[in-house]
Amino acid sequence: xxxxxxxxxxxxxxxxxxxxxxxxxxxxxxxxxxxxxxxxxxxxxxxxxxxxxxxxxxxxxxxxxxxxxxxxxxxxxxxxxxxxxxxxxxxxxxxxxxxxxxxxxxxxxxxxxxxxxxxxxxxxxxxxxxxxxxxxxxxxxxxxxxxxxxxxxxxxxxxxxxxxxxxxxxxxxxxxxxxxxxxxxx
Amino acid sequence: xxxxxxxxxxxxxxxxxxxxxxxxxxxxxxxxxxxxxxxxxxxxxxxxxxxxxxxxxxxxxxxxxxxxxxxxxxxxxxxxxxxxxxxxxxxxxxxxxxxxxxxxxxxxxxxxxxxxxxxxxxxxxxxxxxxxxxxxxxxxxxxxxxxxxxxxxxxxxxxxxxxxxxxxxxxxxxxxxxxxxxxxxxxxxx
Numbered sequence: 001x002x003x004x005x006x007x008x009x010x011x012x013x014x015x016x017x018x019x020x021x022x023x024x025x026x027x028x029x030x031x032x033x034x035x036x037x038x039x040x041x042x043x044x045x046x047x048x049x050x051x052x053x054x055x056x057x058x059x060x061x062x063x064x065x066x067x068x069x070x071x072x073x074x075x076x077x078x079x080x081x082x083x084x085x086x087x088x089x090x091x092x093x094x095x096x097x098x099x100x101x102x103x104x105x106x107x108x109x110x111x112x113x114x115x116x117x118x119x120x121x122x123x124x125x126x127x128x129x130x131x132x133x134x135x136x137x138x139x140x141x142x143x144x145x146x147x148x149x150x151x152x153x154x155x156x157x158x159x160x161x162x163x164x165x166x167x168x169x170x171x172x173x174x175x176x177x178x179x180x181x182x183x184x185x186x
Numbered sequence: 187x188x189x190x191x192x193x194x195x196x197x198x199x200x201x202x203x204x205x206x207x208x209x210x211x212x213x214x215x216x217x218x219x220x221x222x223x224x225x226x227x228x229x230x231x232x233x234x235x236x237x238x239x240x241x242x243x244x245x246x247x248x249x250x251x252x253x254x255x256x257x258x259x260x261x262x263x264x265x266x267x268x269x270x271x272x273x274x275x276x277x278x279x280x281x282x283x284x285x286x287x288x289x290x291x292x293x294x295x296x297x298x299x300x301x302x303x304x305x306x307x308x309x310x311x312x313x314x315x316x317x318x319x320x321x322x323x324x325x326x327x328x329x330x331x332x333x334x335x336x337x338x339x340x341x342x343x344x345x346x347x348x349x350x351x352x353x354x355x356x357x358x359x360x361x362x363x364x365x366x367x368x369x370x371x372x373x374x375x376x
Binding site for chain 2: 127
């Protein structure tokens, strides 16, 4: 699947218009990326309300920092980079509140979409297996699979080359298959 | 980092278009040996996972973001951009105007210099100085030259004829007369 961002960044024009002072362009960027940013943040911050707060913070930072956006990466990569930084910062500030939330989250939530997974138990097992991945592999896998980023964008966010992103993705998938044994097609 | 062929398998399965032609060719040469089906199945399971959490009310979130952005203090360069930029434009325009007006004006004559007028003095009020005798310090004594015979003043100085004769000019003197004159001057100095 060829991604649009590899050919032309569809957000570039919006970013330029916003830099030129058009506030409506920023609102459009928010509408376009709020869901993606929220989902990314939500993987770090384990409470919906907190994820919404952090998402709001991400866009406020983007609003203030648009002058520093150089255009070397896509607008989406730039926003997701801010999202990762804000999430990690939030986690540092709320360190004591997190472990219980993670444990609860891994077992209870995430209702299963019919026909996609055999059961909620499988879903929970798979999520638990993802948490066991080395940080780099986990980041690459999540950005690729859940955020649907190109390997080029993944590499930008993971601070590595595109080739390294591809290799990390391979080992993440392989390790998940090892962890889950034969129950997931391994 | 050069990847082994099998290290690119997951990328090949999930996004063949993102591999270079060379990478694709290498993988495709080994597909029989690699577990393509198992890898594809794992990736499909991952992609089928529903997103975590319950999504918020997006309109409400947009409104919150808009309000937060409006309330947020603008960065310093935006706060100062309008006033400083305006000031620069105004000063620049003023300088331009002054320069243009200066160029348009014809060359003016220099301002007249104020001349001081000498005060009018009543001649009758100024006392006339008395004539003083002309005195010279000559040979250790004061000599009043006003009344003296000019010839007598130099009698004892053995002045050469060339000096004594005031009708001669230097151009008319011959070498001998000049030599005599030099010697006399040297003697006078010593």
